[in-house]
Amino acid sequence: MRVSAWFAFVPLIVAACEAAQGGTEAENAEGLRLYRAQYCGTCHAFTAAGTAGVFGPPHDGMRAIAEQRIRSTEYAGAATTAEAYIRESLLEPGVYRVPQYAATRYAMPAYTSLTDDQVDALVRLLLDPRPVTGGTS
Amino acid sequence: MMPRVASTWTVLVLASLACASQDEPSPDVPSTTPEPVVVARGLNGPIGVHLAADGTLYVSDSGTGGEDSVQVEWPGMAEPVTLNWGESARIVRIDPDGSQTDFAMLPSLVIPEGPQGAARFAELNGELYVASSAWGEGVAVARPKNVAAIVHLAHGTPAEYANTMDFEKRENPEPAHVETNPFDLTVGPDNALWVTDAAGNTLLRVDPETHAIELKAVFAMMPSPIPNAARGGAMETEPVPTAVAFDGSGTTYVSLLGGLPFVPGSSKVVRVATDGSVTDYATGLTMLTDLVTGPDGQLYGVSIGEFTDQGPVPNSGAVLRIGPGTTSEALLTGLSFPASIAFAPNGDAYITLNALGEPGTGEVVRYAGLVPPN
Numbered sequence: 001m002r003v004s005a006w007f008a009f010v011p012l013i014v015a016a017c018e019a020a021q022g023g024t025e026a027e028n029a030e031g032l033r034l035y036r037a038q039y040c041g042t043c044h045a046f047t048a049a050g051t052a053g054v055f056g057p058p059h060d061g062m063r064a065i066a067e068q069r070i071r072s073t074e075y076a077g078a079a080t081t082a083e084a085y086i087r088e089s090l091l092e093p094g095v096y097r098v099p100q101y102a103a104t105r106y107a108m109p110a111y112t113s114l115t116d117d118q119v120d121a122l123v124r125l126l127l128d129p130r131p132v133t134g135g136t137s
Numbered sequence: 138m139m140p141r142v143a144s145t146w147t148v149l150v151l152a153s154l155a156c157a158s159q160d161e162p163s164p165d166v167p168s169t170t171p172e173p174v175v176v177a178r179g180l181n182g183p184i185g186v187h188l189a190a191d192g193t194l195y196v197s198d199s200g201t202g203g204e205d206s207v208q209v210e211w212p213g214m215a216e217p218v219t220l221n222w223g224e225s226a227r228i229v230r231i232d233p234d235g236s237q238t239d240f241a242m243l244p245s246l247v248i249p250e251g252p253q254g255a256a257r258f259a260e261l262n263g264e265l266y267v268a269s270s271a272w273g274e275g276v277a278v279a280r281p282k283n284v285a286a287i288v289h290l291a292h293g294t295p296a297e298y299a300n301t302m303d304f305e306k307r308e309n310p311e312p313a314h315v316e317t318n319p320f321d322l323t324v325g326p327d328n329a330l331w332v333t334d335a336a337g338n339t340l341l342r343v344d345p346e347t348h349a350i351e352l353k354a355v356f357a358m359m360p361s362p363i364p365n366a367a368r369g370g371a372m373e374t375e376p377v378p379t380a381v382a383f384d385g386s387g388t389t390y391v392s393l394l395g396g397l398p399f400v401p402g403s404s405k406v407v408r409v410a411t412d413g414s415v416t417d418y419a420t421g422l423t424m425l426t427d428l429v430t431g432p433d434g435q436l437y438g439v440s441i442g443e444f445t446d447q448g449p450v451p452n453s454g455a456v457l458r459i460g461p462g463t464t465s466e467a468l469l470t471g472l473s474f475p476a477s478i479a480f481a482p483n484g485d486a487y488i489t490l491n492a493l494g495e496p497g498t499g500e501v502v503r504y505a506g507l508v509p510p511n
Contacts, residue, residue, distance in 0.1 A: 036446040039363050039398035045448065052448035055250060055397070093366070103209060103218040104249040106397045109364035113372075 031125025048129030173502035180499025183489035187258035197255035200226030200245025226254025259322035273316030380428035392428035399444035432511035
């Protein structure tokens with residue numbers, strides 16, 4: 001019984017670890033699918049998604065960039081973690097715009113039409129992207 | 138991932154060439170694509186090209202901004218930002234002997250998408266006119282001269298002929314925002330200048346006597362798969378009228394670029410009736426930036442390139458012969474950000490390349506006999 005009880009916990013531990021690292025392969029793939037379907041790549045360059053957009057800031061290394069931005073004196077949003085910053089950028093992009101891109105005519109829209117699960121998938125993808133095997137083009 | 142995109146593109150080009158070689162050539166299209174000859178280089182975002190009646194070629198470029206600054210606040214922006222600008226947009230004259238000289242200078246405003254300066258030409262009664270730059274009510278200073286204007290270029294000295302900002306402020310026909318970007322100019326069958334306002338989303342006519350601007354059509358927003366920050370998150374995008382042309386019977390045609398995210402196939406050519414009503418003419422097109430009537434009376438369009446869900450696709454620009462419905466066909470493919478085309482009476486085509494790109498990389502190329510002569 002003790003052995004089987006232990007094994008019952010393994011999936012939970014694995015799931016917790018995957019969540020901390022940005023989700024499962026399937027969640028990552030769903031994030032990539034959404035990233036493409038929402039035309040994020042028209043504006044953003046993101047190696048994991050194979051995109052080369054030019055109108056908005058690049059998305060490579062987003063976890064570190066987000067942590068840097070929320071510490072910046074220019075930052076005007078409410079996020080205190082990288083995850084919260086990315087979520088805020090998706091849902092309330094107007095509260096803080098990256099300075100070099102603030103004057104674009106193609107301002108980041110608020111993706112409030114997405115479901116909570118879809119926003120979660122995009123946040124996980126941007127925090128910890130994994131390229132999908134087999135390419136994305 | 139870019140090599141995959143590039144190789145996919147290469148395959149598509151090769152496949153299209155292979156298919157083309159198996160098809161019966163259209164009686165009106167050259168069976169082999171002529172080789173391009175570079176006739177001007179070193180341009181900073183060439184947006185317009187015009188072959189004057191005397192054989193002189195004029196090219197407009199976007200410039201590189203300048204030392205002055207201006208505070209702007211576009212729709213959807215959290216707070217105002219400062220942009221630089223200056224009189225660095227050039228009208229370049231290329232004489233028949235190939236010599237290239239700066240004919241006139243116009244304002245150039247640097248926005249994140251790149252500099253915005255001189256756009257398209259028209260020749261009315263032997264005089265050259267050009268559409269110049271953009272403006273809106275979110276700009277904190279007074280409109281500089283020759284900005285958001287139709288500019289008369291007599292002997293290289295720019296002089297405002299009409300300005301679209303005053304009209305936009307007064308009428309604002311497409312009411313979401315007060316902004317204007319006079320982009321394309323064409324002489325109409327009534328011997329007046331007709332203007333597409335790419336930001337105002339209108340077709341305008343300038344009275345040749347009074348220079349007063351008259352509204353001819355307003356273009357409706359287009360469906361979009363993503364929300365539009367400048368429209369309160371509505372799932373619609375700007376139509377962005379980029380060019381106006383007339384056929385032999387005087388019918389008016391306008392190319393609509395279709396705004397962000399520039400979904401391939403969402404661009405089109407519409408017909409504008411005399412009452413201002415707009416109907417689709419050619420559909421399923423991609424990022425049309427120019428529309429002209431060729432020497433053979435056919436409509437020709439320029440597709441600046443493809444933006445897919447992976448961003449811009451290198452060397453995906455094209456020149457198209459425009460037909461009704463979905464019958465348009467590509468004459469040239471694989472071009473690097475072409476923006477504008479002008480034809481000589483003998484069917485030679487002059488095309489601006491690298492309209493988007495690093496300063497100095499812009500070119501004009503000539504394709505001899507691309508279309509049937511007059």
